[in-house]
Amino acid sequence: MQQLPLGVRLADRAVFESFLPARNTEALAHARRAADGEAGLTWFCGPSGAGKTHLLQAICAAAGRARRTAYLPLGELAGLGADVLGGLAELDCVALDDLQAIVGRSEWERALFTLVREFAERGRPLVLADEHPPALIGWSLADLGSRCAAAAVFQLRALDEAEQQQALQLRARLRGLELPEDTSRWLQRRFPRDMRLLYELLDTLDEAALAAQRRLTVPFIREVLARRGRA
Numbered sequence: 674m675q676q677l678p679l680g681v682r683l684a685d686r687a688v689f690e691s692f693l694p695a696r697n698t699e700a701l702a703h704a705r706r707a708a709d710g711e712a713g714l715t716w717f718c719g720p721s722g723a724g725k726t727h728l729l730q731a732i733c734a735a736a737g738r739a740r741r742t743a744y745l746p747l748g749e750l751a752g753l754g755a756d757v758l759g760g761l762a763e764l765d766c767v768a769l770d771d772l773q774a775i776v777g778r779s780e781w782e783r784a785l786f787t788l789v790r791e792f793a794e795r796g797r798p799l800v801l802a803d804e805h806p807p808a809l810i811g812w813s814l815a816d817l818g819s820r821c822a823a824a825a826v827f828q829l830r831a832l833d834e835a836e837q838q839q840a841l842q843l844r845a846r847l848r849g850l851e852l853p854e855d856t857s858r859w860l861q862r863r864f865p866r867d868m869r870l871l872y873e874l875l876d877t878l879d880e881a882a883l884a885a886q887r888r889l890t891v892p893f894i895r896e897v898l899a900r901r902g903r904a
Contacts (some may be wrong), residue, residue, distance in 0.1 A: 684883040686872070687730035691847050693832065693840040697724060699707050700827035707798040708735035710765065716821060717802045719829030722867040724853055725802040728829075729768035739870060740765035755784040757856045762791035765798075772803035772810075789820050815887040832868060837861060841871060845889075848879055852889055 689708075694701045704766045706712045708731070716724045726746070733744040748771035751755050755775075761767050767788070775781035792799040803810065806826050812818035832840055838857055845852035852875075864870060879886055881897045 680708070681722075686844065686847070686876075688734050689731045691844050692724060692727055692731060693843050695832055695839070696830045697827075699744060700724075700728065700829055702773070702779055703825060703827060704732050704800075707724050707766070707800055708732045708749070710736070710740065710798060713793060713796065714824040715757050715798065715800045716807055716818070716824040716827065717800070717828045718804060718806045720804065722869050723829040723831045724868070725829060726770055726808070726869075729800055729802055731769050732798070733766065736766040736798075741877065742766045742768075744768045744770070746770045747772060751775050751781075752811045752867050754779045758788050759783040761788055762795075766800075767792070767798075768800040770802045772801055772815040776803070776810055777813050779813050782812065783818050785813055786820065788818065788819040793820075834861065834894070836870060837871065840868060841875060844872060844875055848875075849877055850875075850889060856889050856891055856894065 676884055689701070689705060692701060700717060703715065703729065704711060704717075707715055717728055719725055729745055733742040736742045738864060743761055743764050743766075745757065745761075745768070747757075751774040755778075758781075765811060769785075775785070789799060801824070806828065807821035807824065810818065810821075812821075838854070838861070840891055841857045842852055842854075842861070845857075860871060860874060864874065878897060881887075882893070885893075887893045
């Protein structure tokens with residue numbers, strides 16, 4: 674996967690093919706258009722685990738095959754200062770995650786406003802994500818709030834229990850894993866139903882199953898998690 678600015682790498686599994694659209698089909702279709710350079714300012718919002726980060730990284734992964742891209746998780750980078758956004762206007766596609774980490778900070782908002790304006794002038798996709806839609810955010814820079822409110826806004830819906838089952842099965846199939854239904858149900862019952870956590874668990878179990886040459890049965894998963902202090 675392409676190395677991006679500031680040492681930020683895309684997750685290998687965060688691609689369009691591993692995103693279960695469920696009730697987010699319009700958001701997925703728009704994300705694909707953004708990756709093709711056919712969208713302008715885009716805003717994805719929704720609760721944690723709804724798929725915002727997945728879509729942003731998938732956009733950059735797809736666009737990065739032919740164009741210059743950057744994915745920046747602002748929750749991790751906010752401590753570096755607003756200069757993090759400097760020079761991004763030269764790229765073809767940029768995705769900024771966790772806007773809530775910098776909203777209300779005047780220096781950051783001015784830098785973001787400049788970036789939004791420059792991308793609009795060049796007609797290039799700039800994709801933003803936050804827990805809330807732009808109209809419900811307490812901006813310190815009113816002009817930035819107006820610009821973001823005019824974006825294509827998509828409210829992502831978290832997966833329900835049945836959809837989470839499908840998403841886990843899809844991710845497992847793409848990894849060449851056999852994930853029995855009773856096993857995926859056990860994971861759902863045992864852990865909070867947050868897709869980010871469940872995907873991380875699946876990654877851990879995949880590595881363990883490969884090393885041990887074992888199937889993902891409930892007894893094997895109990896054994897792995899017990900060794901890692903998560904049982």
